[in-house]
Amino acid sequence: MEKWKDVSAEHWQNWRWQLKHRLNSIEDLEDFIDLSPEERQGLRAPHHFRVDITPYFAQLMDPTDVNCPIRRQVIPLGRELQPFEGMMADSLAEEAQSPVPGLVHRYPDRVLLVVTPHCASYCRYCTRSRLVGDFHQSLSLEALEAQLSYLRNHPEIRDVLISGGDPLTLSDDALDHLLRQLRAIDHLEIIRIGSRVPIFLPQRITPELCQRLRQFHPLWINIHSNHPKELTDEVALALARLADAGIPLGNQSVLLAGINDSVEVQRQLVHKLVKHRVRPYYLYQCDLVAGAGHFRTSIAKGLEIISNLQGYTSGYAVPKYVVDAPGGGGKVVVAPQTLLEERPNHQVVLRTYRGDPVIYQEPADGY
Known part of the structure; x- marks a missing residue:
């Protein structure tokens, strides 16, 4: 990629170099991707947590696709600041x-x-x-x-x-x-x-x-x-x-x-x-x-x-x-329901992966 064309292979493969040269601003990112208005809004907003993207991961981004699955995960959007029903700061009560x-x-x-x-x-x-x-x-x-x-x-x-x-x-x-x-x-x-x-x-x-x-x-x-x-x-x-x-x-x-x-x-x-x-x-x-x-x-x-x-x-x-x-x-x-019915004659009706019902005969003594 043009932005890093002068970086030596030795530096690129050095994990400390990658951390030192992470991208976290509009100026860093607009050099090589077409930032959308909402991405710019997200990058300007006061964040509740940090933006940092390694050069390695950044070069996987599609520079013209705002829906690129790589950039969607690491570039903030303006809607990030919108509250929603059920939202919690510590949702797992750690x-x-x-x-x-x-x-x-x-x-x-x-x-x-x-x-x-x-x-x-x-x-x-x-x-x-x-x-x-x-x-x-x-x-x-x-x-x-x-x-x-x-x-x-x-x-x-x-x-x-x-x-x-x-x-x-x-x-x-x-x-x-x-x-x-x-x-x-x-x-x-x-x-x-x-x-x-x-x-x-x-x-x-x-x-x-x-x-x-x-x-x-x-x-x-x-x-x-x-x-x-x-x-x-x-x-x-x-x-x-x-x-x-x-x-x-x-x-x-x-x-x-x-x-x-x-x-x-x-x-x-x-x-x-x-x-x-x-x-x-x-x-x-x-x-x-x-x-x-x-x-x-x-x-x-x-x-x-x-x-x-x-x-x-x-x-x-x-x-x-x-x-x-x-x-x-x-x-x-959370799993798809596969147990359809338990019958009194020790039969259980199950659903196969194709959606077909099948009967399994359980032992009469229950073990």
């Missing part, structure tokens, strides 16, 4: 379920750690838009020690999800230190990382990083990809490096109006993910977070998509469709 700063304990045997407020780029529908993007904030050693102390004192916790912000924006040494501290807690069975870095900043997934990560198995990573156009050759290399390091990969998507709310886009996405050794894990209903009203779809739309994936593609390629319950109730799986 702060109410945070016994120590940066730790959310919602489920009995697992916790979420917020280890940084920083991301490589910022999704405009972000659930934690109230927290992320503040460059004056960072996780202090005291806050980390409070999190670790809580984990040590709660032996029922067997699973830790490291989140943020994006934990893969931390340095190799910082990640190594964090993972080493967690691995020293005997009752922690698995560690998970949630990250959009492989999509926004695939240059970050270096052989050196993967060598560090592979020391801490069982370690799982869920990436966040919403559209097949995001799965470039650079992303494929990053995912291959992680998978080759023995890290099981999953994907969490958000259902976004006008971006991926069609059966065909979702089918292309899950097929490409599986090809790259990433299992589609969750398809999230968009949360009731401020700024995300124009991204929201009906739940019926999500069910339509799942109904047209189940049976029509590999089972490994069909994600669970979930609503993260407002108010902190946790994830609720």
Whole structure:
């Protein structure tokens, strides 16, 4: 692309260079894309959270298409500031379920750690838009020690999800230190990382990083990809490096109006993910977070998509469709209705993926 034609390959492939040269203003963006009036309005508006786009992700944008699924996710629109019914600042009530700063304990045997407020780029529908993007904030050693102390004192916790912000924006040494501290807690069975870095900043997934990560198995990573156009050759290399390091990969998507709310886009996405050794894990209903009203779809739309994936593609390629319950109730799986009738003669009527009724005969003793 003309804007970066003089950038050396060495710089372009350097993840720190990418972070240093992120775009966040009208002046940055109008050099290479035709900004719409509403995009200009959104960029001028006072934001409730930060705008930052890596050069790598920016060059994937269609410069003339205002509905480009890449730019729709990261360039704010004026309508972002419009309130909507049900809108909440902390729609998942994470702060109410945070016994120590940066730790959310919602489920009995697992916790979420917020280890940084920083991301490589910022999704405009972000659930934690109230927290992320503040460059004056960072996780202090005291806050980390409070999190670790809580984990040590709660032996029922067997699973830790490291989140943020994006934990893969931390340095190799910082990640190594964090993972080493967690691995020293005997009752922690698995560690998970949630990250959009492989999509926004695939240059970050270096052989050196993967060598560090592979020391801490069982370690799982869920990436966040919403559209097949995001799965470039650079992303494929990053995912291959992680998978080759023995890290099981999953994907969490958000259902976004006008971006991926069609059966065909979702089918292309899950097929490409599986090809790259990433299992589609969750398809999230968009949360009731401020700024995300124009991204929201009906739940019926999500069910339509799942109904047209189940049976029509590999089972490994069909994600669970979930609503993260407002108010902190946790994830609720929403699935097409397949149990049609329970009969008194121990027969159950089920619906196949083609919509045909079938009868299953249950054992008479009920077991």
